[in-house]
Amino acid sequence: MPKRTSYDAIVIGGGHNGLVNGAYLAKEGLDTLILEKRHLVGGAAITEELYPGFQFTTFSYALSLLRPDIIQDLDLVSHGFMILPMPHSFAPMENGDYLLTGPDRYLNHREIARHSARDAERLEEYEHLQDMVVQAVKPLMDSIPPNLYSKEPEELARMVALGRHLGSLDHAVLHELVRFLTGSAADILDDYFETDILKGLLASSGIIGSNLGPRSQGSGLVLLYHRMGEYDGLFGTWGFHKGGTGGFTQVLAKAAEAFGAEIVTDAPVAEVVTSNGKATGVMLDDGIELDASIVVSALDPRRTFFELVDRRELPTDLVDSVERMKFTGTAAKVNFALDGLPRYPAMGDREDHFRGFINIAPSMDYIEHAFDEGKYGWYSANPYIDATLQSVVDPDMAPPGKHVMSCFVQYAPYHLRESDWDTERDRFGDIVQATLERFFPGFGDLVLHREIVTPLDIERTVGLTQGDIFAGAFLAPQMYFFRPAPGWNQYRTPIDGYYQCGSGTHPGGGVIGGPGKLAASQIINDRRAAE
Amino acid sequence: MLTTPFHERTSAANETGLWSHWAGHLVVTKYQINEKVEYFALRNAAGVLDTSALFKYRIYGRDAERLLSGVLARDIRKCRPGKAQYTMWCDDRGFLIEDGVVLRTSSDEFLLTSAEPNLAYLESMIGGDQAAVEDITDHYGILAVQGPASRTILSALVPEVEDLSFFALTPAKIGDASVIISRTGYTGDLGYEIWADAADATDVWDAVTAAGTGRGLLPYGSQVMHMARIEAGLLLIDVDYQTSRFAWIDEQRATPIELGYGWMFKRLDRDDRAFVGRGAIERELADGSSRFRLVGLDIDWRSYQRAHLDVGLPPTKDHVPVEWAMMVYDDAKRVIGHASSFLYSPLLQRHIAIARLSPSLAAPGTRVRIEVTINNLNYLVDAATRRLPFFNPARKTA
Numbered sequence: 001m002p003k004r005t006s007y008d009a010i011v012i013g014g015g016h017n018g019l020v021n022g023a024y025l026a027k028e029g030l031d032t033l034i035l036e037k038r039h040l041v042g043g044a045a046i047t048e049e050l051y052p053g054f055q056f057t058t059f060s061y062a063l064s065l066l067r068p069d070i071i072q073d074l075d076l077v078s079h080g081f082m083i084l085p086m087p088h089s090f091a092p093m094e095n096g097d098y099l100l101t102g103p104d105r106y107l108n109h110r111e112i113a114r115h116s117a118r119d120a121e122r123l124e125e126y127e128h129l130q131d132m133v134v135q136a137v138k139p140l141m142d143s144i145p146p147n148l149y150s151k152e153p154e155e156l157a158r159m160v161a162l163g164r165h166l167g168s169l170d171h172a173v174l175h176e177l178v179r180f181l182t183g184s185a186a187d188i189l190d191d192y193f194e195t196d197i198l199k200g201l202l203a204s205s206g207i208i209g210s211n212l213g214p215r216s217q218g219s220g221l222v223l224l225y226h227r228m229g230e231y232d233g234l235f236g237t238w239g240f241h242k243g244g245t246g247g248f249t250q251v252l253a254k255a256a257e258a259f260g261a262e263i264v265t266d267a268p269v270a271e272v273v274t275s276n277g278k279a280t281g282v283m284l285d286d287g288i289e290l291d292a293s294i295v296v297s298a299l300d301p302r303r304t305f306f307e308l309v310d311r312r313e314l315p316t317d318l319v320d321s322v323e324r325m326k327f328t329g330t331a332a333k334v335n336f337a338l339d340g341l342p343r344y345p346a347m348g349d350r351e352d353h354f355r356g357f358i359n360i361a362p363s364m365d366y367i368e369h370a371f372d373e374g375k376y377g378w379y380s381a382n383p384y385i386d387a388t389l390q391s392v393v394d395p396d397m398a399p400p401g402k403h404v405m406s407c408f409v410q411y412a413p414y415h416l417r418e419s420d421w422d423t424e425r426d427r428f429g430d431i432v433q434a435t436l437e438r439f440f441p442g443f444g445d446l447v448l449h450r451e452i453v454t455p456l457d458i459e460r461t462v463g464l465t466q467g468d469i470f471a472g473a474f475l476a477p478q479m480y481f482f483r484p485a486p487g488w489n490q491y492r493t494p495i496d497g498y499y500q501c502g503s504g505t506h507p508g509g510g511v512i513g514g515p516g517k518l519a520a521s522q523i524i525n526d527r528r529a530a531e
Numbered sequence: 532m533l534t535t536p537f538h539e540r541t542s543a544a545n546e547t548g549l550w551s552h553w554a555g556h557l558v559v560t561k562y563q564i565n566e567k568v569e570y571f572a573l574r575n576a577a578g579v580l581d582t583s584a585l586f587k588y589r590i591y592g593r594d595a596e597r598l599l600s601g602v603l604a605r606d607i608r609k610c611r612p613g614k615a616q617y618t619m620w621c622d623d624r625g626f627l628i629e630d631g632v633v634l635r636t637s638s639d640e641f642l643l644t645s646a647e648p649n650l651a652y653l654e655s656m657i658g659g660d661q662a663a664v665e666d667i668t669d670h671y672g673i674l675a676v677q678g679p680a681s682r683t684i685l686s687a688l689v690p691e692v693e694d695l696s697f698f699a700l701t702p703a704k705i706g707d708a709s710v711i712i713s714r715t716g717y718t719g720d721l722g723y724e725i726w727a728d729a730a731d732a733t734d735v736w737d738a739v740t741a742a743g744t745g746r747g748l749l750p751y752g753s754q755v756m757h758m759a760r761i762e763a764g765l766l767l768i769d770v771d772y773q774t775s776r777f778a779w780i781d782e783q784r785a786t787p788i789e790l791g792y793g794w795m796f797k798r799l800d801r802d803d804r805a806f807v808g809r810g811a812i813e814r815e816l817a818d819g820s821s822r823f824r825l826v827g828l829d830i831d832w833r834s835y836q837r838a839h840l841d842v843g844l845p846p847t848k849d850h851v852p853v854e855w856a857m858m859v860y861d862d863a864k865r866v867i868g869h870a871s872s873f874l875y876s877p878l879l880q881r882h883i884a885i886a887r888l889s890p891s892l893a894a895p896g897t898r899v900r901i902e903v904t905i906n907n908l909n910y911l912v913d914a915a916t917r918r919l920p921f922f923n924p925a926r927k928t929a
Contacts, residue, residue, distance in 0.1 A: 071880050072832045081880065084575060087565045103565035135845055232567075232877050233848030242575060355568065395576050395680075400745030 002264050002290060007033045009294035009523070010282050012269045012308065013502065015043020015462075016245075018298030019252040019263075020516030021501040023074050025294075026259035028524050033290065034261055035282070037268035037463070040246075041253050043298075044462045044469065045511050047246025051449040053399040054337040057244040058453060059462065059469070061333075061388060061406040062086070062357075064229030064238040065512040066248075067142060073517075079254040082242040083231045084393050088356030091201045092439040096346050099197045100353050116195040126192045131235045132173045133180060134227050139165060141228060141507045144518050145480045149487045177224075181476060185219040186364055196363035203364045204384060207410060209469040209509065211328035213371030214364045222474050225508070238357065240393045245511055272297070272308045272498055279497035293497050294523060298516070300464055300471035301325055301484035301504040305493070314494050321485035325504075326475060329414035329455030329467030330374055334432040336405040337398070337449040341389065342440035354392045360385035360439060374411025377418075379428050383435060384410045402448075407432060414455040414466040421456040428452060470509025471502050480506055491519035492526070499523055532557045535583035536672030536732030540740075544750050551753045554646070556584035559752040567850065567877060569751035570758055573718065574878050576747025577678035579739060580756055582717070582724070583732070585631075585644040587668045588653060594660035595639050600804045602656045603633070604787055604812065605795045608804075610635045615698045615713045619787050619795065625811025626775035626784040628652070630766055632715055634700050634726075642667070642711075642726070646768045656807075672732030676739055676748075677722030677759075679926060684743045685712070685723055692723065697928040705738050707731075717756060719763020721926045757852045761872045761885060764827060764919030766790060770854045771825065771871045771885055788815055789887075791825045791919060823868060824893035827917040828859070828901060830882035834913035835903070842906045848875040848882075858902040859886050860911055867892050870901055876921065883921050884914070892916070 011022040014036030022034040040046060044059040063083055071081060087103040099115060101108045105124070112120035146158035166174065179188060185206030189199045203214035206223035213219065227236040241248040253263055268285040272295050281291040297304040305314060305322045347353055361367050361384045370380035386408040391398035398404045409432050416424060429452040436443045455467025464471055472478055483489055484504040491499050501519030503509035533556045535541070541559050549560035558581060563569055572578050590599060599607040603618045610616040612635050619630045631645040643649075653664040676685055686692040689703040692712060700713035708731035716722030727735040740748065760767060768774060772785040787795060796812055815821055839846040853873040861867045870884035884901060892899065895918050900911040 068880075069832075077878070077880050082571075082575065082878065084571050085565065085567045085877075087568065107564070131845075232850070232875070232880075233846065235845070395745065395747035402745075 002033055002267070003262060005289070006291040007031045008292060009033070009296065010035060010290060010292040011296045011298055011501070012272075012282060013043065013298030014041035014253070014263060014265065015298055015502070016045045016249050016252060016511055016513060017501050017503060017516035018043070018296075019249060019256050020070060020074070020513040021296055021298060021520050022261045022263075023252065023256035023259055024517060024520030025523065026256060026261035027074070028520070030294070032256075032261040033292070034256060034263045035267045035269055035284070036263065036265045038461075039265050041263060041265060042246050042249035044458070044464065045245035045249045047244035050335075050451050051337045054402070054404050054449065055244060055397045056335045056404060056451055057246065057390065057406050058335065058451065059333060059458060060245045060511050061390070061408065062238045063241050063245065063248060063511055064231060064236070065510040066229065067512060067514050067517060068230065069142070070513045070517055074252070074255040075258075076251050076255055079251045079258065080242065081248070081251045083239040084242060085231070086239050086356040086388070086393055088353055089201065089359060090353040090356060091197055091359045091362070092344060093197055093362045098344065098346055098353070099201060102352065102356075112195075112198060115197055116193070119193045119195045119198050122192045123198065127236070129173070129176055130224070130227055132170070133177045133224065134235060136169050136173050136177060137224070137228065140480065141514065144491070144522060145489050145506050147487060147490055148481045180220040180224040182217065183220040184215050184217050185223045186215040188220055188223070189214070189364070196365070200361040200363040200366055201359050203367055204359055204361045204386065207367060207371070207384065208386070208408075209331050210474055211330045211374065211411075211413070213368045213375075215368055216371075218475055221476060221479070225474060225510075229510075240388070240390055242394060244390065244394075244397065248511065269308065272495070274309065274313065274495055274498070277313070277496055279495050294499065294527075295497060296499040296501050296519060296523065298502045300327070300468070300502055301500070302327065302465045303463060304500045304502065304504070309495060309498065318485050318488055318494060325478060325484060326473040327465040327468040328473045329458065329464075329469075330411050331467070331469055332379075332409045332412035332428065332455060333451075333453035334407045334409055334429055335451040335453070336407070336447055338403040338405055338446040339448055340401065340446055341392075341403060342405075342436070342443050342446060344440055351392070354389045356388070358385075358387040358389075360387065360435060370411055374413050377413055377416055379412045379416075379424070379431065380410065381431065383412075383432060385432065385435060387436070407436070412455055414459070421454040425452050425454055428454065471504040472509070474508060479508065483508060491515075491522040535581050536727070536729035537581045537583060537674065537736050540733055540736045541581050541750065549752075553584040553753065554586065558584055559750070561752040561754045562750050566752065566754050569749050570755045570850070570877065572747055572749035573678045573751050573755060573759060574720070575679065577676060577680040577684055577743055578749055578751040578755070579736070579743075580675040580677065580751055581672070582675050583672040585646065585668075585673065586648055586666070587671055587673075588643045588645070588650065589640065589665040589667045590643060590653065590662060591640040591665070592660070592662035593639055594662045595641055598653075598657055598660045598662040599633070599641060601806050602653065604806060604808055606798075606802050606804060607633065607635075607641075612637050613700060615700050615715050617698075619792060621787065621808030621812070622775045623807055623811065624775070625786045625808040625815060626778075626781075627772055627787060627790065628774050628776055629768065634711065634713055636700070636711065644673075647774060670729060671726045672729055672735070674725045674727065674732070674735060674739065675716050675718075675722060676725065677716045677718040677720055679721055679924075680743075680746050680748065681722050684739070684746055684748055687742045688738055695723070705735050708735050710735060717763070717765055718759040719765065719920050719922050719927060720759075720924060754851065757854070758850060758874060758876070761852055761874055761883065762876050762878060762920065762922040764885065764921060767854070767872070786812070786815055786821065788812065789821045789823050789825065819890075821890050823887040824890045825885065825887055825919070826893045826895075827919045827921055828870060828884040828886050828899065828914040829917055830884065830901060831913035831915070832881055835882060838903070838905055838910040838912055844906060850875050850877050857884065859888060859914075860900045860902065861892065862898070862900070864900075864911070867899065879921055885919065888916065
């Protein structure tokens with residue numbers, strides 16, 4: 001129950017972007033309320049003890065894309081922020097061999113050279129060029145994009161600045177950027193590499209959360225996006241937050257509260273209250289009305305524009321755009337509580353290969369075949385799996401000697417042909433477990449508990465339309481100028497005082513915080529301009 | 532090179548083949564290729580460090596307390612049997628000779644660790660006291676068990692650890708080995724140090740690592756030790772200060788007050804000891820004649836980032852400690868001191884430094900600038916002074 005009935009700002013949705021947004025607004029001195037429909041904040045970034053002693057990262061499971069400024073601005077370290085490194089990457093192969101990379105350049109070179117000496121050398125060139133591209137794109141990612149349709153001097157100045165920035169780039173970097181933004185992961189990777197196992201590993205980043213195969217145009221963009229992150233200055237690397245992504249959102253909640261924001265859980269919002277084209281507050285499901293001249297939706301664009309407000313109040317072109325926006329739930333999670341560490345026969349008693357991500361995608365073809373099934377409305381018989389034994393990285397995730405294993409699985413299309421997810425859930429879990437059994441013999445004997453999270457479960461629990469983990473697919477026509485809709489890419493809405501800050505806005509999905517932060521800066525700028 | 536009593540185990544665990552020399556001993560620089568794995572084991576769970584290379588002295592006899600009262604600047608009489616004390620000893624001009632930890636095992640026996648040899652120095656101070664000093668450096672191995680899970684892990688072996696208070700010590704048994712466990716360390720976190728007879732050292736190592744299995748315990752090397760001690764704001768000889776014994780000029784020397792340890796002399800008026808350096812320390816306190824103050828610096832991330840991006844480089848976040856001087860300036864670009872230790876702290880997610888600044892500029896929150904090298908040129912990056920330590924979790928003393 002909120003403490004008062006009137007606030008300066010109300011943020012709808014206590015996912016990580018809602019929390020970031022609320023924290024920045026509170027830091028600015030706004031009397032801020034964050035409303036979360038569930039019993040805990042975090043949205044799709046939560047940690048739950050679903051089996052006694054075992055902490056599950058139900059949905060999102062790793063950190064990299066989080067904008068580093070947010071850590072500083074919100075003083076997150078003093079509230080418990082801690083990223084634990086995951087320096088290894090383990091890619092099992094069908095023939096029992098593997099590709100294991102780690103923190104040492106030259107050992108990685110040796111290891112890759114076991115498969116191809118040429119690829120071993122080219123990998124570093126590829127990664128360096130990719131890092132240059134990433135560095136070129138970062139300023140775009142960390143600023144409010146221009147509004148293409150505005151003739152305001154401020155927007156024209158933004159366009160000029162954008163043009164200057166792109167013009168200042170190294171020509172090879174600029175061209176590579178275009179290739180990433182428009183091409184397929186396979187196009188790019190085939191230019192560099194010949195080894196199936198390496199290409200399978202690298203291509204995986206191009207399909208995460210997307211209804212794309214490695215050969216689909218557009219998978220280059222997804223590939224680049226997943227390299228945009230860092231922790232501790234190591235570009236493109238992913239880590240684990242202490243206590244999981246839920247541990248991270250708890251830190252965010254503490255930071256928001258420390259700045260004076262109030263967080264209320266179990267408080268679903270029925271609608272945004274408007275008057276004469278202006279937002280005046282929100283009404284909760286239970287009928288309670290709360291006043292605020294600033295209302296921010298951290299929900300996805302469909303909910304922001306079609307559920308929280310009356311679409312008849314909105315311009316037709318916006319309604320059409322949001323109607324057409326692609327939400328492609330295609331990812332699922334299967335999380336396991338394990339009685340011990342799995343065994344990969346070729347690794348013997350080694351454990352270092354579990355200090356990172358396990359990538360089940362022995363080739364690009366493997367992923368492409370998995371996509372073929374997804375394309376036609378069924379889940380993959382041989383799915384792509386990104387697995388991590390998080391209790392190896394953070395022993396507090398499971399009792400000593402036991403482990404939790406998070407498995408991100410594709411493809412699992414939201415719309416199933418001739419069936420539904422409630423019917424197929426267990427069969428899907430069996431397929432994932434059987435796939436792991438194939439690579440880690442004896443895996444099934446270790447399973448104490450398993451949790452299956454389908455796109456339907458993601459939609460039901462978190463509220464992401466069709467279970468799209470990015471709150472709107474990563475397709476060029478849905479990014480930057482056009483996210484979530486052309487002309488409405490600057491966090492404002494046609495309703496005065498009503499803003500959007502979810503992953504459906506620029507720069508996009510993942511545990512990134514950028515939308516929450518940039519939306520807050522827009523709100524604060526508008527407020528100052530109005531004063 | 533000498534090896535420590537744990538060498539058989541440390542060498543088996545050392546995956547890098549990298550070793551450092553510490554007081555004539557081989558010690559592991561880092562066990563793993565990615566030392567951050569060790570670092571986060573220490574900061575998130577627990578780590579073990581072999582600190583056996585330290586010089587160790589047993590000071591004993593009826594007048595042992597009297598002897599140390601005269602040598603050590605901090606009042607050892609306040610350290611009851613079963614307690615330990617972080618202490619310093621100075622020359623007669625009040626300049627620091629060394630710092631170390633002293634354990635009081637009984638009313639007339641003390642164990643002192645130091646970074647440099649001090650046997651002759653301590654013996655020269657005995658005078659007519661009924662006391663003796665014995666060099667027991669090789670008799671013991673010392674294993675530090677540090678980090679948030681250290682209590683859980685050690686108390687499974689030694690139940691007494693559960694209630695051991697900050698800077699307390701207890702005799703104990705680990706398996707058949709008789710050990711002394713003190714709640715001390717060099718990480719700024721909850722932690723313990725185990726003194727074991729050299730012959731028992733590997734057994735103690737095995738017992739501790741077995742108790743840590745499944746709880747994230749890993750051995751950590753000297754590189755991580757240096758990272759942790761900077762975060763904890765703990766001094767390192769030859770980095771943050773030089774011993775007065777071998778300094779050439781007074782600029783190289785430092786007093787305890789200048790180094791931030793003036794609190795050791797809060798009750799000097801009620802302390803009737805004649806100890807080496809007392810007169811000079813009293814004068815410094817009375818005259819406010821400290822030449823500098825040791826403080827922490829928080830480096831401003833945006834300023835650091837901007838300096839890099841301006842030349843087209845991504846900003847670096849290097850956790851390897853820089854333990855040599857980096858100049859510190861005021862707004863008018865006048866040199867006001869220097870940083871002696873600098874690193875990017877993965878725990879604190881920012882660059883930090885330990886610096887000597889003019890006392891007038893040492894107040895917490897003072898804006899200063901630190902010189903960093905980017906693209907082979909010097910840049911001044913914004914920083915703010917702060918109290919040490921940087922990292923001080925409640926569990927350290929709880």
